[in-house]
Amino acid sequence: MPELPEVETVARGLRAVLPGRRILSVRLGKTDFIDDPAAIERELPGCRISAVHRFGKFLLLDLKRPTGSGVQFSLQIHLGMTGQILTCPPEARIPPHTHLFFALDDGRELRYTDIRRFGRIRILTNGARETLLAEFGLDPLEASEEEFDASIHSRRARIKALLLDQHVLRGIGNIYTDESLWRARIHPMRLGGKLKEEELHRLFTSVQQVLKEAIRLRGSSVSDYVDSNGQPGEFQLRHRVYMREGKKCFRCSTLIRRASVAGRSSYYCPRCQAAPRLARKKRKVHTK
DNA sequence: CTTACGGCCTGGGTGC
DNA sequence: TGCACCCAGGCCGTAA
Numbered sequence: 001m002p003e004l005p006e007v008e009t010v011a012r013g014l015r016a017v018l019p020g021r022r023i024l025s026v027r028l029g030k031t032d033f034i035d036d037p038a039a040i041e042r043e044l045p046g047c048r049i050s051a052v053h054r055f056g057k058f059l060l061l062d063l064k065r066p067t068g069s070g071v072q073f074s075l076q077i078h079l080g081m082t083g084q085i086l087t088c089p090p091e092a093r094i095p096p097h098t099h100l101f102f103a104l105d106d107g108r109e110l111r112y113t114d115i116r117r118f119g120r121i122r123i124l125t126n127g128a129r130e131t132l133l134a135e136f137g138l139d140p141l142e143a144s145e146e147e148f149d150a151s152i153h154s155r156r157a158r159i160k161a162l163l164l165d166q167h168v169l170r171g172i173g174n175i176y177t178d179e180s181l182w183r184a185r186i187h188p189m190r191l192g193g194k195l196k197e198e199e200l201h202r203l204f205t206s207v208q209q210v211l212k213e214a215i216r217l218r219g220s221s222v223s224d225y226v227d228s229n230g231q232p233g234e235f236q237l238r239h240r241v242y243m244r245e246g247k248k249c250f251r252c253s254t255l256i257r258r259a260s261v262a263g264r265s266s267y268y269c270p271r272c273q274a275a276p277r278l279a280r281k282k283r284k285v286h287t288k
Numbered sequence: 289c290t291t292a293c294g295g296c297c298t299g300g301g302t303g304c
Numbered sequence: 305t306g307c308a309c310c311c312a313g314g315c316c317g318t319a320a
Binding site: 290291292293294295296297298299300301302303304 | 312315317
């Protein structure tokens with residue numbers, strides 16, 4: 001499941017090979033995950049890729065038209081859960097569920113494969129780009145501690161929901177939420193606004209450490225994730241709670257539990273991460 | 289306005 | 305061997 005560290009790894013890999021390359025032609029398979037497939041086929045051939053960015057969990061390929069004004073726009077890619085984007089020789093075996101092929105001017109091919117097609121691809125014009133950037137929250141690695149605190153402290157929702165909310169922080173998903181909360185020893189059902197200063201500090205530090213370590217290990221490969229060279233990451237070997245239900249906590253040996261919080265499977269240590277009182281059943285309103 | 293929740297999209301893995 | 309069901313993340317509608 002590509003989250004910030006996985007998308008960052010992919011972005012770095014693509015950044016090493018794509019800038020300067022020209023897209024010669026485009027071939028599409030299934031297109032129900034593409035906003036406007038006809039526009040992709042029409043607009044992209046001939047364009048030169050000028051830069052590769054990560055924005056939250058999105059990849060942005062900046063493109064420059066060959067003609068006249070050299071107008072710039074971007075291809076916005078969200079990998080969803082099972083999306084893979086990589087470059088390879090055109091004769092390489094085509095894996096099932098590969099739906100997008102870009103022939104490049106260095107003789108290689110850029111391909112997009114997505115088993116579930118939960119990913120999304122669309123053309124992003126400059127106007128829409130500003131709108132997109134404004135809609136999303138802080139980049140957790142760029143945010144200051146003050147900004148981080150302010151975005152959590154004013155909120156009443158559960159901390160798990162806040163960390164997952166791309167409009168609060170951009171790029172964090174289920175894996176890195178649970179791993180960060182475990183490191184910070186905070187229960188996923190705690191309310192954002194009720195976290196103490198010390199807890200917010202631990203959380204800020206934990207989020208940044210987890211993301212940085214995961215980037216260093218090139219992401220977590222739990223299902224289909226591979227980088228732009230087709231290689232898996234290694235951070236899944238360092239997971240402390242995610243998918244470890246019934247196994248021993250690395251700190252206290254209590255058995256890790258799983259509960260549904262904010263509609264997501266959440267893994268936590270019931271001893272290290274004390275539950276808030278509100279996590280119990282809602283009090284029934286007593287009449288008479 | 290904020291928050292919670294359920295349904296939808298798809299198909300691989302699991303369990304019977 | 306087959307097959308029904310669960311689940312994943314983002315998004316949307318609805319309700320409180």
